[in-house]
Amino acid sequence: MTAAHCASAFAALGLPPYLPRLLPELGDPDARWAGLLYVLPTLCTALAAPVWGRLADRHGPKPLLVRAQFGLAVAFGLAAIAQNMTSLVIALIAQGLLGGTYSASTAYLAAGLRGPRLAGALALMQGSARTALAGAPVLAGLLSTMLDVREMYGMAALLPLAAAVATLILPAPTGGGRSVRAAAEPTTARAGITVAGMCLAEGGFVLVTVITFPYFLPLAHQIAPGLAPVLIGLLFAAPHLCYLLACAFTLRWLRGRARAGLTAGYALAAASAAVHLFVAPGSGALAWLVVGRLVLGAALALGLPSLSLLATEAATGRRPGKLFGTVEAASKSGAVLAGVTASALAGFGPAAPLAIPVVVGLALAAAVAGFTRPAPGPLIAPTS
Structure with a gap:
């Protein structure tokens, strides 16, 4: 599969x-x-x-x-x-x-x-x-x-x-x-995260991470002029490689800690965007760029397994097609919102869109406990 x-x-x-x-x-x-x-x-x-x-x-x-x-x-x-x-x-x-x-x-x-x-x-x-x-x-x-x-x-x-x-x-x-x-x-199950909370968690994480993707290449050229294309490609791929290397461990470690992991994921995504946003061309620019990519990798390695655990919680007692179709709609909406807002800010320079994940990432990190709170009482799956 x-x-x-x-x-x-x-x-x-x-x-x-x-x-x-x-x-x-x-x-x-x-x-x-x-x-x-x-x-x-x-x-x-x-x-x-x-x-x-x-x-x-x-x-x-x-x-x-x-x-x-x-x-x-x-x-x-x-x-x-x-x-x-x-x-x-x-x-x-x-x-x-x-x-x-x-x-x-x-x-x-x-x-x-x-x-x-x-x-x-x-x-x-x-x-x-x-x-x-x-x-x-x-x-x-x-x-x-x-x-x-x-x-x-x-x-x-x-x-x-x-x-x-x-x-x-x-x-x-x-x-x-x-x-x-x-x-x-009809099914009675222990209440978990609400569908609305799952949608906000998923869409918000997509927003604060995906928004950096389209503008990384021009930003890398601006921060480190003359950097070889193959190195830029490796820097782009680095956060995703971090996830692939760490996800098996973080998934086990985050069981029972999914909300804390998601909070850390949002905060690290904001920190990564801040590094990309404020780093200036110079002798140490490449090192800071590497730091920013690795921090984003840590955000993915903590945030994505946390979302998988929360999705498992949300799936209990719910129709899987309806649930994951709705969550996918929220995820894609986050990507569209990221693209539209980034395009609106791109005229101020390739780093300007990175202000969005800084602000939104910190706001979501502060609000995780609220919007991932389990629904009160047992969940009754509908019959229609």
Whole structure:
């Protein structure tokens, strides 16, 4: 399951940075629409994820996961044959509306697992996303020396297609967790974090971490002029590598401490942004840049496992499709908000958007105890 999601994510995350190269061929010579098109699939995913989640509860998570993977393949295929801006927009909308492989994968896992096993599986899913986020731009960069952007989209369509074929072989989720049928029956369980609290936790963490990604490359060039592209790439990937190296340990250590871990994650994300924001070009700039990336890595290593543990808590007694579809919508909304606000501030320089995670990260760290407070009384899963 993790490998299938990683294959789909490689395609979805590796190609958007190359849209500015494609747009002049489609009638946008200055690539003015690149920013909007970059967030368009994310916005559409935010709108569609809750709907697909409810359908997963009704028809089973496996068919809806296969649908998402085939949908992503179709969307990439449409982008590969785009001949004008309209056809590209349709392809990117289809990517958002028909995709949603992450929420579909987590719903599949939550229908078959529970407790520590579910938390571990969700942490692995985050690992697949971090692997794709760190490696996809590098792989796409290598392919771009041999293929044009539309040919890359055509090749990318093969990845979710292969993931769909692999998923078809997997069994429908049964056993360790609650089945789809059981999820629709009344259940009394210990109250955990509310859905609203989970959405705020997830969306807030995405906001304070993702907002740094698009502007890191120009910021690195500004802080450390002449830095080799390969070193910049390694610095970009460093926080995600920190998560991959530490998540198994931090997941075990944070059991029973998820709220403290999330608080630390928000605070460290704010600290990392502050380092990036205030470091000035000079002899020690590169060292401070490395410190900032490692602090962000610590934020991911503490915050993401904490979110996995809280999601496991939230999944108790709730329909997995509806829950993870709603949380995915909140996550994508956080990414869209990050993109919009960062674009508004980018005119003041590549470091300006980093003021947002400093302020928001500290505010969320102070408020974690409030918005992650368990719901009063036992949770009764609805019957309709």
